[in-house]
Amino acid sequence: MALSLAIEGLDAGYGAVKALRGVTLHVEAGETVALLGTNGNGKSTLMKCVMGLVRPDSGRLALSIDGVAHDLTKLSPEAIVDLGVALVPEGRRLFPKLTVTENLMLGAFRKVARSAIQQNLALVFDTFPVLEERRNQLAGTMSGGQQQMLAIARALMSSPRLLLIDEPSVGLSPLLVSQTIAKIGELKQRVGLTVLMAEQNFNQAIRIADRGYIIVHGEIAVAAQSVDELKANDIVKRLYLGGVV
Numbered sequence: 001m002a003l004s005l006a007i008e009g010l011d012a013g014y015g016a017v018k019a020l021r022g023v024t025l026h027v028e029a030g031e032t033v034a035l036l037g038t039n040g041n042g043k044s045t046l047m048k049c050v051m052g053l054v055r056p057d058s059g060r061l062a063l064s065i066d067g068v069a070h071d072l073t074k075l076s077p078e079a080i081v082d083l084g085v086a087l088v089p090e091g092r093r094l095f096p097k098l099t100v101t102e103n104l105m106l107g108a109f110r111k112v113a114r115s116a117i118q119q120n121l122a123l124v125f126d127t128f129p130v131l132e133e134r135r136n137q138l139a140g141t142m143s144g145g146q147q148q149m150l151a152i153a154r155a156l157m158s159s160p161r162l163l164l165i166d167e168p169s170v171g172l173s174p175l176l177v178s179q180t181i182a183k184i185g186e187l188k189q190r191v192g193l194t195v196l197m198a199e200q201n202f203n204q205a206i207r208i209a210d211r212g213y214i215i216v217h218g219e220i221a222v223a224a225q226s227v228d229e230l231k232a233n234d235i236v237k238r239l240y241l242g243g244v245v
């Protein structure tokens with residue numbers, strides 16, 4: 001199964017607010033790609049465009065599956081989930097009054113995913129044992145780190161091949177950020193998941209990323225072919241390594 005995402009010249013926004021300007025990026029099968037940028041630079045908007053939740057003003061947004069191209073700008077969010085794309089939204093968006101298991105089941109609402117529930121539950125409980133231990137606990141009573149793991153696990157219940165993860169580190173202590181990032185890295189090893197991860201935390205993101213992009217004011221300022229290339233870039237040095245951010 002070869003899946004890749006290609007975005008070319010994407011413009012998107014909210015009325016007069018232009019959130020993305022001419023964004024071009026790609027994610028190949030099996031890669032973990034970091035989309036790095038501070039608050040308000042367009043990371044979430046880009047992920048919402050891929051999911052069909054925000055419609056771009058112009059540009060190309062295509063998923064290729066085994067050589068067959070799918071124009072994501074013409075598909076509903078449900079159809080995009082069916083193609084194997086899932087989003088772990090910023091702020092987790094769990095159902096706090098529902099249990100861990102109930103939240104997980106809501107991730108498996110599409111027909112394709114319903115037939116794979118047992119297999120996907122085994123994967124998420126194996127990856128996140130704390131969720132199995134707490135399967136009957138209300139999601140809202142779990143710690144921030146556990147909630148982030150549940151949000152990732154819920155997305156995995158839809159049998160994705162491409163996982164979009166929006167700022168997994170937000171609101172977590174440094175230790176939990178480190179553990180969450182390590183878990184995302186583990187998923188790549190385990191199931192060969194393709195990942196596009198938006199992050200503000202440069203040093204944590206590059207631990208598991210194969211390569212990355214820096215987005216500034218809705219434009220791709222840096223497109224690096226490797227983490228070493230990213231670290232050597234002057235814009236990156238100024239933004240992240242010189243202590244400015």
Ligand SMILES: Nc1ncnc2c1ncn2[C@@H]1O[C@H](COP(=O)(O)OP(=O)(O)OP(=O)(O)O)[C@@H](O)[C@H]1O
Nearest residue numbers: 014017019037038039040041042043044045046090
């Ligand atoms: N629903 C909306 N209506 C109007 N403007 C919006 C909306 N959502 C985002 N924006 C604006 O679009 C721009 C990009 O925001 P976006 O959320 O994509 O950035 P981000 O890099 O993900 O940052 P954050 O981590 O704060 O979400 C910002 O100027 C933001 O204020």
